[in-house]
Amino acid sequence: MLKYAIRRMIFVLPTLWAVVTFVFFLIRIVPGGPAVAALGSYASEESIRQLEKQMGLDKPLLVQYGKFLKDLCQGDLGRSLITNKPISQEISRALPYTLDLAFGGMIIGILFGIPTGILTALRRNRAPDYIGRILSLVGISMPEFYLGILLMYGLAIKLQLFPVLGGGDLSHLESRLYHLFLPALTLGIVMTAFVSRMVRSSMLNVLREDYVRTARAKGLHERKVIYKHALRNALIPTVTVIGIYMSILMGGSVLTEIIFSRPGLGKMMVFAVKDRDYIALQSVIIIFSAFVFLFNLITDLLYAIIDPRIEYH
Numbered sequence: 001m002l003k004y005a006i007r008r009m010i011f012v013l014p015t016l017w018a019v020v021t022f023v024f025f026l027i028r029i030v031p032g033g034p035a036v037a038a039l040g041s042y043a044s045e046e047s048i049r050q051l052e053k054q055m056g057l058d059k060p061l062l063v064q065y066g067k068f069l070k071d072l073c074q075g076d077l078g079r080s081l082i083t084n085k086p087i088s089q090e091i092s093r094a095l096p097y098t099l100d101l102a103f104g105g106m107i108i109g110i111l112f113g114i115p116t117g118i119l120t121a122l123r124r125n126r127a128p129d130y131i132g133r134i135l136s137l138v139g140i141s142m143p144e145f146y147l148g149i150l151l152m153y154g155l156a157i158k159l160q161l162f163p164v165l166g167g168g169d170l171s172h173l174e175s176r177l178y179h180l181f182l183p184a185l186t187l188g189i190v191m192t193a194f195v196s197r198m199v200r201s202s203m204l205n206v207l208r209e210d211y212v213r214t215a216r217a218k219g220l221h222e223r224k225v226i227y228k229h230a231l232r233n234a235l236i237p238t239v240t241v242i243g244i245y246m247s248i249l250m251g252g253s254v255l256t257e258i259i260f261s262r263p264g265l266g267k268m269m270v271f272a273v274k275d276r277d278y279i280a281l282q283s284v285i286i287i288f289s290a291f292v293f294l295f296n297l298i299t300d301l302l303y304a305i306i307d308p309r310i311e312y313h
Contacts, residue, residue, distance in 0.1 A: 009297065101262065148182070179262075203234045
């Protein structure tokens with residue numbers, strides 16, 4: 001397992017470096033440059049040169065790139081053009097809210113998606129199967145921002161069961177979970193739809209396999225056949241979907257955080273674009289990319305845990 005993990009990390013690091021490099025050069029080829037984009041096209045030449053010097057843009061591009069990589073390896077993401085505060089501090093305050101939202105949506109999606117997929121597969125072409133397939137189709141088709149507005153209107157405004165806005169106090173678990181429920185439910189419902197459909201499809205394929213029929217012929221309890229033999233083999237494509245959707249959840253958190261006014265990375269990125277704070281935007285994109293690669297790495301490791309034979313390929 002350790003060798004497999006190291007091998008996967010070796011493959012991930014060059015790709016992450018390529019993404020970081022792409023983001024660095026993309027920010028710097030903005031028409032007029034980041035300084036002009038930040039100050040506006042009517043700014044004086046003196047103001048632009050002063051800001052370029054402050055940002056280190058007056059130096060050769062390769063020198064800027066070398067300093068950028070050096071600072072990045074030391075955890076220094078630079079300073080915001082708007083607040084002049086270290087961006088790493090702003091990200092450290094916003095990141096927990098985004099992680100809460102992503103993992104909250106994932107937990108809801110797994111807790112409801114896997115049992116629903118198993119149930120619809122075992123009751124194929126019966127009432128539970130039809131109901132589950134219809135609900136999953138609705139969940140996939142409905143935009144997350146629209147679903148979030150519906151949940152907010154129904155559960156927060158009409159019934160007043162949950163808060164409408166905010167992310168809660170990170171130091172108090174109850175407040176944190178109380179403010180997290182509706183945004184996480186918004187993402188979790190959509191993920192439930194994807195997971196349930198994948199589990200259903202995988203289970204239907206696995207249940208036709210010879211080893212499942214053999215296990216039943218041996219007189220094993222049906223629950224043992226389903227959960228020990230069938231489900232474990234059906235989890236490989238399901239884990240793939242969960243891993244991919246975790247990356248989507250990080251991106252989907254942008255709209256959800258705006259709707260529920262949560263202080264996360266998504267909201268930070270939107271305001272960075274609005275304020276033309278391209279240094280902050282660059283940093284947030286890099287953090288998002290790092291987590292996408294991390295989720296993919298975890299997915300690969302889960303493959304080896306579910307099926308140890310993968311480790312040797």
